Amino acid sequence: MKRRPSGKFLRASVGASAGALATLALGMPAQAAGTSVVELTEPASTVEAGVGSVSRSSFKFGEYNGLQDRGPFAIGNLDLRGGGRYDSDDTSRWAIQGRDLGLDTRSLSLDYGKQGRFRFGIGYDELRRNYSDSYQTPYLGVGSSNFVLPANWLKPLVPQVSGSALNYRSLSTIEGTASAVNGAGLVRPPTSAQLTTLSRIFDADTPAFRAVDLSTKRRTFGTSFGFSFDPQWELLASWRRDHKDGLRAQGAINDALNGNSAVILPTLVDETTDQYNLSMRFTGERGFAQLAYYGSLYDNKVDAIRWADPNDPTTSATMSSAPSNQFHQLSLSGGYHLTRSTQLVISGAYGRNTQNDAFLSDPSLPLGIPRGSLDGRVITKSFTLKLTSRPESRLSLGAGFKFDERDNQTPVDRYIFQDVNEPASATASPFNAALGLAPNTLGNNINIFNNRAHSRKDLKLDFDADFALTRANSIAAGYGFERILRHCESTWIECENATDSKENTLRLEWRSRISEGLNSRVGYSNSQRSSKYDxxxxxxxVPMANVIPGAPVVGASTSVYGYLQQTGLTGWGPIAGYPATPLTGNAAIFSPNNNIVPQSLYGSRDNLAELPGMRRFNVADRSRDTLRASLAWEASERLSFQAGADWNRDDYSRSVYGLQRAASWALNFDANLILSDSFTTGLFFSHENLSSRNAGDGYGSNTNAAFVGRAGNTLVSGGCFATVLLKNRNGKIDPCLNWAADHVEEADTLGVSLRDAGLMSGKLDVAASLVLSWVRTHVGVAGGSYANNPFALSGAPVLPAGDPAVLFIPAADMPEAVNRSFELHLDGLYRLAKSSSLRLSYGFKHLSSSDYLYDGLRFGSQTTVMPTAEQAPGYSVHVFGISYVFTFH
Structure with a gap:
């Protein structure tokens, strides 16, 4: 059967196949058809050396295969094998293998051992991952963890729009110099002074942007050792070190004062992971046992990144990187044949995960940090039992039990901080007194958070049966049960949305041999998950949600939590518009005008309230259906077909908001034809479809504002309400602000391959393959939002009669993203002599891509996100190769 890429979609797999095209792997035999006794009884060794050439540079083409640079590259592969002769008492074996030695994907390994006694191995390999070669940044300090802006950097702004607000559209001579509506409601081009300001900004900032290649390289070195004391006892040990370094993009927020402005930084990667394995195995006549240790030590040399704020380069922000950590685990497993047809396998493990890197401190923290490090500790335990039996020849039975526990013992503490570069508000926090602080120590824009130590227990039961109805037909059935218990240690209230969830699964499969050479299989499963959602x-x-707010709040008799318990509400508040009569007491404090609970009353700068009916998909009630079918037909000794179909559907019927449904289906077909003993051909096709629907609510706030700008500006165009007053009084429950997004992704792949291994009297082998791929992504959006008429201003005349002050703008579908690729491989191997061959290879790949996401990265496209000028990938690349292959025994 023709092997073809698998997975949800073929973007990555089809792209990665370009590596096989040009790395010139030893895929064809170098021996002649006639073989001697030596060739049949002694291992063959092969050495390949040559040169190849890439027609043009492309990071995307060379994303994983090391062929990102234009020009020549070395071809180097070897497979050396030796040891004792088959007819001697020497049982030693050794092998030295190397692949892609001239590229950034090289690997080299050495293995040596004596059969039944010991074996030893050592290896090294590399993998380069290319991210982007069109990324640009003005930051200095690339390659370090500290980014600064040039000394002549000027804050980007568009003065005809605002003389103070950050606006990166000034970096475009088109968008930056566009006309704007002034305070009098008149459209005016920028003045001479404003043009001068724009010119100064453009001349100072745009030359600072320079190209930076983003890529990482992983280097792996490892050793392994095995020793057999006797046929029953064996010791195994291994060590592996992965070191990754390079640059990759990372987004970061600058501040909360300029629309949460953000930058995309070329962050440094410098991390090492060491993995250790040690085990002792016993194998007896009726059973086996193993005691094992596994350790993983992760060390990140980059503790944090620091960058200057483009709003004010004299200020900077700091963000920590992934902390170093360790994981150690002991496991014990064993199996025993209770009878000739019944086997029991049991395993258990105990692990400890720790993380204790020092916290970063910052002068903006008003009370410092509660502890110097997290002192993170997570204990993991697992136990698995599997019983299989075949009580009679036609019946097989299986039962399994699995228990996993993640016990998070990390201490819980209170962390008090401001948002990035945001000064404390002049209005005091209502929790200064409760925290034992002097008045005005904390502003009401403070974050007072507790960390949460998430723990869980997972219990699974599985029962399976397989019964042969006839010699040609069999049926299999199964039942699975899973229960997950979630909780948090040391939090003042349970932090899990679903503390207890249960899932039941039924499985059924039918297998049939319809006729000689024709086999089919159909399987179906249904699972139902339920949980009590909080x-x-x-x-x-936010621990302050359990504290009664004090001054400057007046009149609160309970906390946020107490109010929600009394009323049965969530933090979103009542499902209601502006109250007909003013609210009083706690309702006026915690649900002002029937709006959501104010952030300052629970010590947060974020709205943490969930929409009524919102469910997180990983714990929401779900119905899952899965259908699988396949058909294989051996039409003759030379012709075979295979076809398959997969269908999956997840239904979240109780989720009003969030993920409501997800589905996928796929069809695949392949055929293989043997035209002669040496000539074979294959064809495959696949179609894959993935879809999902998400829903949300872009709700606003209830107010009693009746106009926009001037008293006469009262009309609304479109939407669900005709006047500004009605729209504002129903701002929180406006049905027109409900939205839905339908995501559909489709991929079609067609491939054909040819191979002839017997041309020119057996001296020439040729192979060719062609792969076409077409991937489409479509996002349909329903809903919309309101926008004020730009001429409805307090300093402008009243709008003409009938002109709306507010317009409802319906949501529009996203542009379709499309990737098309064409890939051709041609290989030939010509035998110059019995032990030497010449290999010629050619490959071509074309990729075209249209993705609207890249439009937001160009200069002038966004106001508060620094552009990177990255472009959608596209290329047409030719790869040529010629190499000499030497084979010997």
């Missing part, structure tokens, strides 16, 4: 679990993050 929409107020977010309160565990």
């Amino acid at each position: 929409p107020n679990a977010w309160l565990a993050l």
